[in-house]
Amino acid sequence: MRRARRREARIYDQRVVMRVIERFQIARRNLWVGLTLAGLLAASGCEVERRRSDAELGLNAQQAAGRKLYDNYCDRCHRPYSSKGKKGPGLKGVFQHQYLSLTGLPANDERVGDIIRYGRPDMPGYSQVLSAQDVQDLLAYLHTL
Numbered sequence: 527m528r529r530a531r532r533r534e535a536r537i538y539d540q541r542v543v544m545r546v547i548e549r550f551q552i553a554r555r556n557l558w559v560g561l562t563l564a565g566l567l568a569a570s571g572c573e574v575e576r577r578r579s580d581a582e583l584g585l586n587a588q589q590a591a592g593r594k595l596y597d598n599y600c601d602r603c604h605r606p607y608s609s610k611g612k613k614g615p616g617l618k619g620v621f622q623h624q625y626l627s628l629t630g631l632p633a634n635d636e637r638v639g640d641i642i643r644y645g646r647p648d649m650p651g652y653s654q655v656l657s658a659q660d661v662q663d664l665l666a667y668l669h670t671l
């Protein structure tokens with residue numbers, strides 16, 4: 527009789543231990559899930575950087591007009607404030623070097639103007655869409671990147 531009760535007590539003890547281990551494992555898994563989610567959020571946080579206003583960027587009227595054109599025609603393929611590529615290379619600092627990073631063409635208004643007007647492989651030309659003034663405004667904005 528007593529032995530049977532003792533066995534029962536032992537089985538009960540084992541169950542308690544098992545349950546504690548189970549809890550611990552679930553907690554550990556939750557911790558990993560949490561850490562993974564936090565990591566993903568942190569990584570995507572870099573992507574969704576808040577858009578800065580024209581004033582914050584210190585743009586004059588012409589540069590701000592160029593930025594609007596950029597948003598309409600260029601942004602879907604080129605990031606303005608990153609050198610990371612989209613469909614085309616990022617244009618951060620496009621005029622800061624002597625040569626364009628991808629095409630190796632001289633980084634001046636003439637060549638970049640030509641790229642905008644006539645396009646490149648996989649980039650449409652905009653001579654039918656943008657006026658000469660538009661291209662000047664765009665170039666003025668590109669100089670601020």
Ligand code: HEC
Pocket residue numbers: 596599600601602603604613614615620626627628629630631638641642646647648649650652664
């Ligand atoms: C459909 C996507 C697309 C659009 C829209 C687009 N581009 Fe491009 N752009 C590209 C690709 C792709 C290249 C690389 C072409 C190559 O291989 O020569 C490129 C190249 C360039 C280059 C040369 C970069 C380098 O490092 O050599 C400049 C400057 C440029 N684009 C500016 C613009 C501007 C300004 C606009 C808006 C008027 C624009 N692009 C719109 C896809 C695009």
